[in-house]
Amino acid sequence: MNTLDELNCAEAFNSHYQEIIEVIGIEATIKLHGAFNGRRILCVKHLYDIEYIVKLAVDKKDNKYIEKLVSETGYSYDWIKKCIRDYTKMQ
Numbered sequence: 001m002n003t004l005d006e007l008n009c010a011e012a013f014n015s016h017y018q019e020i021i022e023v024i025g026i027e028a029t030i031k032l033h034g035a036f037n038g039r040r041i042l043c044v045k046h047l048y049d050i051e052y053i054v055k056l057a058v059d060k061k062d063n064k065y066i067e068k069l070v071s072e073t074g075y076s077y078d079w080i081k082k083c084i085r086d087y088t089k090m091q
Helices: 002-007 015-024 028-037 048-058 063-073 077-090
Strands: none
Touching: 015 028, 048 063, 048 077, 063 077
């Protein structure tokens, strides 16, 4: 067994990476570390950009579609509607 094989197990990693390993696996964690080595990563609550969501909602002009966006993005219905109103005022 070579050294890399011995390091390629969850126990070998710093405790800060244990939860990440559980979610995305060892190989993806190593790639993540390589890309962001030494920098803090902030994972905000909302994954999707609200401006993009608003543009989708405005293009569809459908309250059912907005309800789907609410369930899939985590933004509230009221927040999306407010952002739509603000967006349309600026157009």
